[in-house]
Amino acid sequence: MSEAAGAQFGVAGMGVMGAALALNIADHGFRVAGWDRHPERIDALLKKNPHAKLKGFSSLEDFVQGLERPRRVLLMVTAGAAVDQMMERLFPLLSPGDVIMDAGNSWFLDTRRREELCKSKGLHFLGIGVSGGEEGARHGPSIMPGGPQEAYALVRPVLEAIAARAESGLCVTHVGPEGAGHFVKMVHNGIEYADMQLLAETYDVLRRGLGMDADSLARLFSKWNEGIAESFLLETTIQVLRKKDAETGKPLVDLVLDKAGQKGTGKWTVQVALDLGVPVPSIAAALDARNLSSMKEERVAASQKLKGSAEQLTPEESSQLAAWAHDALYAARVVTYAQGMRLIQAASNEYKWNVSLAEMARIWRGGCIIRAKLLTPLRESFEKQPTLPNLVVSDAFAPVLERMAPAWRKLVAAATKVGIPVPVFSATLAYLDSYRSPELPQNLTQAQRDAFGAHTYQRRDRPEAGFVHTEWNK
Structure with a gap:
């Protein structure tokens, strides 16, 4: 990669999935920056898979500085606290309009929270479901991005390039806002x-x-x-x-x-x-x-x-x-x-x-x-x-x-x-x-609930009467 040309996409986390995605993106002609907290992973990846479009960084600061604006950073780290920790490290290094993407198996309510946090800092956030394992990540996964439409538009060309292809088309679509992608x-x-x-x-x-x-x-x-x-x-x-x-x-x-x-x-x-x-x-x-x-x-x-x-x-x-x-x-x-x-x-x-x-x-x-x-x-x-x-x-x-x-x-x-x-x-x-059953035995269940707990029930012959209670032991 030319030193003068910034990377078009960054992948933070060079484990099995992160490395496979980075290589997939590079194969499709995009300039990719890779970073991992264990620099030896970057070295091993590039030694095994030298690629003109992929450059590794040992410093997170250099990694971010090596990205074109708006910066697009894909997190491929363990779901949970590691995602929040990475985001906290990235916040001081990013600028308004940059995009953070979480492609791990994160809890969708965490994704909603993280999107609100990024929004407060002028940043975009996408929660991206990725399925297909290592082979899919390397050669074409199914991708389920959720978040703001404007954020998806900034990364759409890359995601569409690397997604699997089926007879029905590219296996990627904007799922919906907030945590929709991770939920799906x-x-x-x-x-x-x-x-x-x-x-x-x-x-x-x-x-x-x-x-x-x-x-x-x-x-x-x-x-x-x-x-x-x-x-x-x-x-x-x-x-x-x-x-x-x-x-x-x-x-x-x-x-x-x-x-x-x-x-x-x-x-x-x-x-x-x-x-x-x-x-x-x-x-x-x-x-x-x-x-x-x-x-x-x-x-x-x-x-x-x-x-x-x-x-x-x-x-x-x-x-x-x-x-x-x-x-x-x-x-x-x-x-x-x-x-x-x-x-x-x-x-x-x-x-x-x-x-x-x-x-x-x-x-x-x-x-x-x-x-x-x-x-x-x-x-x-x-x-x-x-x-x-x-x-x-x-x-x-x-x-x-x-x-x-x-x-x-x-x-x-x-x-x-x-x-x-x-x-x-x-x-x-x-x-x-x-x-498929028009009748289920929960009439007995509801009667039991009313008998021991006065939870009331509805009569099937007079549903308009609302909920009623019976003294079943009298």
Whole structure:
């Protein structure tokens, strides 16, 4: 990079994602400045990936001074206190009109707070969701920016250049104001939790129910991935199942300890769903499944005390189980996405973000972790009816769910019969059954609340009478 030419974009934080994004931006012809609090990271990056458009700085002051105005600084640091600390270090170095972008997985209310703080200092702030992992960051992620339109306009050319490309266009759009971008990315990750667990349950049912090994499962899933079930996560699952351990020659997945970790976005999704009164049982069940998996020692001990089912699958169940699993996986995935979209819709209404659900489906079609073929009819459903209350009643998906529900029920029944846990399949089916039920048993719940706590209730035969109380013990 010429010393006389200032960098057009700055990336602060040269970890895995920051380095990949910096190289992606440089590949598209933009002059990039990189900084990290560990200068050796910059040195290692440039030694491995020398790039005429990328220049590293060991001093934060020099890094900022090396940027063209208005300065555009992308923070790729750990979410939480580290973001606030970096912003405090940057404030004295920046000028009015400069843009700070946070591309980590930040809590959306923190993003709203940070935007207000920047506004008070004459600075722009964008909270940017980035999905696709290291590979996506390097070659084309799905990007979900939220914040002021004028700030987005200043960085739009760069974000559009580096974003993934799908048949529906560039996988980036201005999501909405304030924390909208980080909120949508959070929900994306919540859906990801549930989708991963559905695949894990499918794997478990076929492995334990039919005795299928990793190779045979990879072959079956490869066939599925050629049809409506096609998705990045299914493709990733196939890769995982095919990988052999270099030491033993066994499928590596069979040697991985069954304890799953998490970084918090799934938990946030469930928490905010409770705050907004939106049911997301698929995501909650996936979160619980990870938490239960961490109790490895207790589970092993419990297996000695609590014997499982002695039931066996019938010949008919065994012959149909794989077909049932295919339909159940697709249907449950649709209903899971429906819950996520409903949550985004509720937050958009609450915070007046005006988020387009069709646009979210469009930018998720490439680059991101939950990209899947079903996102195309999902997008078309919300284009046709932007205020669609729930994806499950759309013209595209309602008939499919009707057709696939019987197989889904049979899969859950068969798994339950032989004692194979399918928490997300079960919770998602219960959500669908509850949503389609004109009558639910909460009449009893409300009567109980009135009986012990005088919480009142409404009469179905006289709703115009309002809330009434009864002395139930008299």
